[in-house]
Amino acid sequence: MNKLHTLAIATTLSVFTLGAQAADNFAGLTWGKSTVNIDRSSTLKQTMPGKNRFDDTIKNSGTWGVRAGQMTDEARYYATYENVSDDYGSSLKLRQQNLIGSYDMFLPIGDTTRLFGGASAGLTKLENESSGYSRDSDIGYLVGLQAGVLQQVGSNTSLEAGYRYLRSNAGTEVSERGVGKVGSIDVHSSKQAYLGVNYHF
Template sequence: MKTTLKTLAVGTTLAFASVAAHANDTFVGLTWGETSNNIQRSDSLKQNLGNTNLDKVIDNTGTWGLRAGQINERGRFYATYENLSDSYASQYKLRQQNLLGSYDLFLPITDSTRLFGGATLGAVKLEQESKGFKRDSDIGYAAGLQAGILQQLTPNVSLEGGYRYLRSNASTELSSRTAGKQGSAKLHSSELAYLGVNYQF
């Protein structure tokens, strides 16, 4: 994973330099989609919680995102903030916040339609807010890839649809208020399918 992270960092830096060499416009955007997480449990948590599947806590969970960045005819780079939370079985609850920097390269299809693909780096904060457990949180790295389609409606407004896959190492402990530490849960990966609208100026 360290090699992948270094490769993404170098590639993103070079891509930013490429975009900077062309005339840029500023854009802001709003996204909405659904996130699903792959949560890995420690051996002690599996033993103490039995067959409880924490993947179901954040599963097809509604996700709003805010973004801002620079765009030109070749690509774009932008920062995104997302905040989402969900619960499972009326007991287990997780909150996730993402702060990400991304670069997309464009592939024109028509004058107004472009495919895009790119890389993302950033940080993820994972918070455990389950009933009967002490609150706990952790911040880990995030590295991933995204792809989709961008449709220009007017010179200033565009719509897009995309998919993003993130790997992370953020983790949190589950400590019962009565029985002590039960184990830990690690956010292995996140998947997001989304729609977005952008305003360019």
């Protein structure tokens, strides 16, 4: 929690600093591939021994997002909503939804190209929608880092490619219908490679 509060304060101060500069508004869409690492409780390891199938449920899975924020020549801040859902076989299915606030600093490498790197913090919702199990969901915190390259392709349009790594504490119960609770799962981390398009106005 201390790390989360520190990151939130730093992000807030950065936002106020950026807001004091001349900034352009922007909105965009992202599409990428996400992999979510899942930890099982000791009880679940006993009731579902062997390979961690939950770990393979959201693995290189298609992820879409929408974002909006402000940008200057030196930095940007923005809010992103992301959604990813996938299954393993015909029994296990998970969905993760993220609401993220991010701040990036820019490093120009040309007239129209900039590298970026920054930090993110927000909320994530994990939903267990597995067949044969009771549905359960949980909302937790997430913190992470991102980096990539931003390319201006017109007066109002930019493209980007990035990579994001997030840590979270969201988790759900695993309750088999007719049996009851057989354990629980927790999100350890998630990683995502993505492409994005932004419209500046």
